[in-house]
Amino acid sequence: MEPRTISTLLIRGARQLLTLRGTRQPRRGPALQQLGAIPDGALLIEDGVLVEAGPTRRVENLAQARTAIEISAAGRVVMPGFVDSHTHLLFPFRPSCDSEPGASEHALRSVTGMRLETQARVHLEAMARHGTTTVEVKTECGPESEAELKLLRVLEAVKWRPLDIVPTTLLASPPSGVAEQQQWSGLDQWLAGEFLPKVKRRRLASFADVFCENISALSESWSRYLAVAQSLGLGRKVHAEGPASEAVALAVKYGAASVDHLEYAGPEDIARLGSSETVATLLPAASFHRDARYAPARALIDAGAAVALGTNFNPHHTPTLNMQAIIKLACCRMGMTPAEAVCAATINAAHALGCAGRVGSLEPGKSADLLILNISDYRELAHHFGMNLVHRTMKRGEIIWDEGQVAPRAPKDLRPAW
Ligand SMILES: [Zn+2]
Incomplete structure (x- = not known):
């Protein structure tokens, strides 16, 4: 309309x-x-x-x-309006019986830009109906440059209509094999010299995000990725779905606007975030959908951390885009008060996206x-x-x-x- x-x-x-x-x-x-x-x-x-x-x-x-x-x-x-500070909305829906590893990532790489754009508009309109007015959207194809740029161009096309979109280029989750990881760790040159400068020059993304699991072999690569993003003036984010220590340390060290997920944050991580500028973005629907562990929201807030909320919306892995449901889960599963959850879903989420001066x-x-x-x-x-x-x-x-x-x-x- x-x-x-x-x-x-x-x-x-x-x-x-x-x-x-x-x-x-x-x-x-x-x-x-x-x-x-x-x-x-x-x-x-x-x-x-x-x-x-x-x-x-x-x-x-x-x-x-x-x-x-x-x-x-x-x-x-x-x-x-709600600020949804963490989504993967470009992912295609896959039936749950299709559990082949990497199937949805493969689908994301192979689908046409036009099809993605049509699908993104449908989701964005549904978000508007549920009260979201600003949304962060992550890619997740890197290190496949062409596919990654395709996703960023789709985001450029749907920006402002009807919502504000904050685009984030997310370096995909690392492969599990040692040989592949070694290959990955050689990506620094390409990321630093080619990909991130291109993203910055064309203003395709506001943030560079890295999927950081505790794989020490890659920690130097992640460090360099974040350092390059910082030197280019791109915002930084860190995805911390697994054990969080390394992710939290990197996020704080490189002045990330947020470190997200944090389901496995321990006492040291909580203390570190309590005394840092980095916002802890929590995603209770991801835990609800997998019937898994929730992030320690109460301990983070009590330690003085700035907490934000997001849906983690991904039609495949976390199929909700309703921030009202996130507030409900934050209160009944993570011990937040209704006032804290409202604050985390609006102004603090805007801080996590660097747009709190406007929304x-x-x-x-x-x-x-x-x-x-x-x-x-x-x-x-x-x-x-x-x-x-x-x-x-x-x-x-x-x-x-x-x-x-x-x-x-x-x-x-x-x-x-x-
Ligand atoms: Zn996520």
Whole structure:
């Protein structure tokens, strides 16, 4: 659907307006609990940018509000759009019986760019319906340059429509054989001299990510990859699905914006992240889908780490793109409070993507990326599961999803068919 543009908007009467206002740093400790909630709140938006957030009685009396188009949020929660800070959405769906190792990676390399683009648009629209307004998308073909560049070009084509996409080039998970690993460790030259500079020059990715498992033979390669990314001014991320120590140490050393997964983070990793700038991005749906171990969210928060959340959406491995379900899992499986989970799914996720200056909270000067939810208290997000509570999604002040009505049925349709 074509988004509708309205230049000045007044959203008024929200039962709870969650602004997430606060410091410019990632939120940690008690700050993770502070949602900047305003009862009976209103927002004034001009040309897609937030001008004011405050109590309805004050905002509706501002001069610009008098000519604005009004949207009632009576009885509802208004909050920032979700920032999904970790996805693999380009992966093709594979039936679960097809468990051949590497099958989905192979499919990703062989599928055409056009087909990927069509599929990506379908997922992005579904994300908009579920309240996501900014999403990070990882590739995962490297070191196959052509396939990797194909994925990055697809991301370029779907950028901004309707969501903001933060593209990340992810160096694929290493092979298990020793010979193949040796081959991999010889990739440094190509990565440093050719691939990453090309990505940077063409502005194809914001982040360089590395799939870092505890394979010491490759740690020098990963170090160099991150060092080159740093020297080129590309953001850094580290994928830590297995034992995390090496991954966490590398992430902190190379100033990564985030280290992600962390299901196996131990006490040392937790302490290290507690005193670092690197955000810990946690992905409870990955654990739920595999019926596996969850990341130690409570211990990370208590140690002072800045925690963010993401879906890890991958149609094959983690088939959910609903950030509301992630908040539910973060609360009921990882011991986070509803306020911490909301903060981790918005402003801290924006920090993990380096875009917290534009999105993640509802403060003057920021993009009007917001949700109107069919609940009257945000804590209901931690109660419902798998539901879609989004009434409206707005991106840069445009309505990109508007809940439709269930079609009224004629009386004859209500009779049983038999
Ligand atoms: Zn992942």
